[in-house]
Amino acid sequence: MRSPIILFDSIAMPTLRTTIRDTFLRFGRETVEFVYSRNCVHCHQQLPSEAERFQASLSVRVRSRLCADCFELLSCSVEQACQRCGAAVGPYLDTSEGCRHCRKDTFAFERVFALGTYEGPLRECCVRGKQPFQESLTAGLTELLIDAHQDEWPELNIDAVALVPHHWTERMVRRHLPTETMSRVIARRLMVPEAVHILAKSRRTPAQSSLSPSRRRKNLRNAFRIAGGARLDGLTILLTDDILTTGTTADHVARVLKEAGAKRVFVAVLARGIGTTSEN
Numbered sequence: 001m002r003s004p005i006i007l008f009d010s011i012a013m014p015t016l017r018t019t020i021r022d023t024f025l026r027f028g029r030e031t032v033e034f035v036y037s038r039n040c041v042h043c044h045q046q047l048p049s050e051a052e053r054f055q056a057s058l059s060v061r062v063r064s065r066l067c068a069d070c071f072e073l074l075s076c077s078v079e080q081a082c083q084r085c086g087a088a089v090g091p092y093l094d095t096s097e098g099c100r101h102c103r104k105d106t107f108a109f110e111r112v113f114a115l116g117t118y119e120g121p122l123r124e125c126c127v128r129g130k131q132p133f134q135e136s137l138t139a140g141l142t143e144l145l146i147d148a149h150q151d152e153w154p155e156l157n158i159d160a161v162a163l164v165p166h167h168w169t170e171r172m173v174r175r176h177l178p179t180e181t182m183s184r185v186i187a188r189r190l191m192v193p194e195a196v197h198i199l200a201k202s203r204r205t206p207a208q209s210s211l212s213p214s215r216r217r218k219n220l221r222n223a224f225r226i227a228g229g230a231r232l233d234g235l236t237i238l239l240t241d242d243i244l245t246t247g248t249t250a251d252h253v254a255r256v257l258k259e260a261g262a263k264r265v266f267v268a269v270l271a272r273g274i275g276t277t278s279e280n
């Protein structure tokens, strides 16, 4: 029987310095979040009291820490999404072979799960979620993402949650990475191990948004690797990223995971960008 927890503990153990730093940063973030925990993570208006929340049984909204207005605004508004790339498509469209946004692409991942399209309030939240002390906003959106696909997660049999890695120099500068928050929330909710140290980025790369579609693939060549040469034989990995546009980044990382033996890779993103205006 597979034992992913043991596997990840042995191959992806963070250094003591990393652990102390992460613990310190998380304590600081959680202190700030506690101070603001009675306010909506998006618009900051005061949330109902604990008693009112309990009486109303607003379990999903309580988890996401959004007020009623923002909850309506940001909950999954996509009626139907492509079964392959997660893009919003028209009703009753068969997307088992993809949609007009992805039919010509070859992806190493099986499918993308998104909360919605990268536009309007969701786009605003994704942009703001990258700022310092906005971890709770990303966590709230991730809760909505999980709820939007709650019937589908059990069928995937996910063994571990991983994330699209950043280069260590970028990690030093940015105190909060949305992907780390996402993978932590998803792992907790789906009760699967978190494998945040399984992947590494070997070099810094220019932002994907600054490149043409053809240069995006070249830009990421050999940029990602499995930490410590670990094997993932037969495992199903859920890969998290905040936004997916062309799918080039997720595809590169999924290929690395599969070369290490992963059987299937699914991708979870907050927003699915259409066009060339976003990052990945």
Ligand SMILES: [Zn+2]
Binding pocket: 040, 041, 042, 043, 044, 045, 066, 067, 068, 069, 070, 071
């Ligand atoms: Zn609000």
Ligand SMILES: [Zn+2]
Binding pocket: 082, 083, 084, 085, 086, 087, 095, 098, 099, 100, 101, 102, 103
């Ligand atoms: Zn598609």
